[in-house]
Amino acid sequence: MVDLLAKLAPHEGYTRSQLDSVRFMRANGPIGRTPVLYEPGIVIVCQGSKRGYLADKVYRYDSQHYLVLSVPLPFSTETDATAQEPLLALSVGLDMTVLTELIVMLDEEGYRAASPPQGIISTPLDSALSDVTLRLLRALASPLEGRILGPSIIRELYYRMLIGEQGGAIRAALASQGHFARISRVLAHIHRCYDQPVSVGELAKRAGLSIPAFHAHFRAITNTSPVQYIKSVRLQQARLLMIRDNLTAASAGQRVGYESPSQFNREFRRLFGRPPGEEARVMRHAFSLLPSVQLAAVVATH
Known part of the structure; x- marks a missing residue:
């Protein structure tokens, strides 16, 4: 092999x-x-x-x-x-x-x-x-x-x-059984609509659960809270946009649903340990400027 x-x-x-x-x-x-x-x-x-x-x-x-x-x-x-x-x-x-x-x-x-x-x-x-x-x-x-x-x-x-x-x-x-199925459907929705405003209440309603029950089952499956999960998905997508499409930090943040550039920069640095521009440069170098179709795999399989 x-x-x-x-x-x-x-x-x-x-x-x-x-x-x-x-x-x-x-x-x-x-x-x-x-x-x-x-x-x-x-x-x-x-x-x-x-x-x-x-x-x-x-x-x-x-x-x-x-x-x-x-x-x-x-x-x-x-x-x-x-x-x-x-x-x-x-x-x-x-x-x-x-x-x-x-x-x-x-x-x-x-x-x-x-x-x-x-x-x-x-x-x-x-x-x-x-x-x-x-x-x-x-x-x-x-x-x-x-x-x-x-x-x-x-x-x-x-x-x-x-x-x-x-x-x-x-x-x-x-097989998507029980509460796992409900949370799985919510996760799929988040990945389809990560750039749109969404509240925990709306997600809990989509799952057919009370907000406390939704929080408990969501954390049991993902080991994180709904808010942190959404934030992570948005920031990962923004990083990909900067690497693959050469977007600026401001444009990438706006594209994934951030209204405040300063909030985007602050949360990006907290997750990746570097400011957006530096992270994009490091990742482009690490992946040798692969064609965009291959860079799309960075988010999925790094």
């Missing part, structure tokens, strides 16, 4: 594969703790290691563990890598149509989702899923095999994930 990824991801940063849902990741050196926003997906690290920090929990994903996110979550990550042994990984987005079909089939076969749903999980990479990953990389190394075999191998990857050690919690989350 390492040899294949070294060829598929020859440059630092993110490389698109032939399939829209698969991206390759490479880092030639360590990356300090950085705020990120991951979209729902699977991250499999074949060399090097990463740690995700969410509230008081640490999620390690390396050659022995992979990461699964069933909802979009803002958190922070740290990367271990060297020039001799760069981080090499791939991320696979979640196709809910395929996953729903698999979950229904598994449910019919007695694979009940008895575990409580979780928004983020680090789980052991067993031999079956490792084998599927290897075959996916081999297929994506060939334009013809990638187009023909890739989708069916990804389907098998989903299946192995769903019946793995923590498959019950993943199935419960993806």
Whole structure:
């Protein structure tokens, strides 16, 4: 897997594969703790290691563990890598149509989702899923095999994930049961409308919950408050606009819903540890001015 990824991801940063849902990741050196926003997906690290920090929990994903996110979550990550042994990984987005079909089939076969749903999980990479990953990389190394075999191998990857050690919690989350389903729908709404004014009361009403109950269930799933979550999504999107579209801090802040430039600058610095202009310059350098279609992955898979 390492040899294949070294060829598929020859440059630092993110490389698109032939399939829209698969991206390759490479880092030639360590990356300090950085705020990120991951979209729902699977991250499999074949060399090097990463740690995700969410509230008081640490999620390690390396050659022995992979990461699964069933909802979009803002958190922070740290990367271990060297020039001799760069981080090499791939991320696979979640196709809910395929996953729903698999979950229904598994449910019919007695694979009940008895575990409580979780928004983020680090789980052991067993031999079956490792084998599927290897075959996916081999297929994506060939334009013809990638187009023909890739989708069916990804389907098998989903299946192995769903019946793995923590498959019950993943199935419960993806099946959108109970309060998890209500909060998941609210998160999707926030990501669609992050640039529009929104109140916690409106979100609680959308979830069909009282405000205290909404706060409790929201924090249980995301490990943060609704206000902090919205703020993080807006700031992450503003950073992407500055990197990808060369917007000024003022323009980016306004685009994502900030009326006050000073408030935007203050909250941006608090989240990223640097003022907006400096952060944009550092990130452009770190990702070597990749084409905009690849930079779009920064928010999802850094």
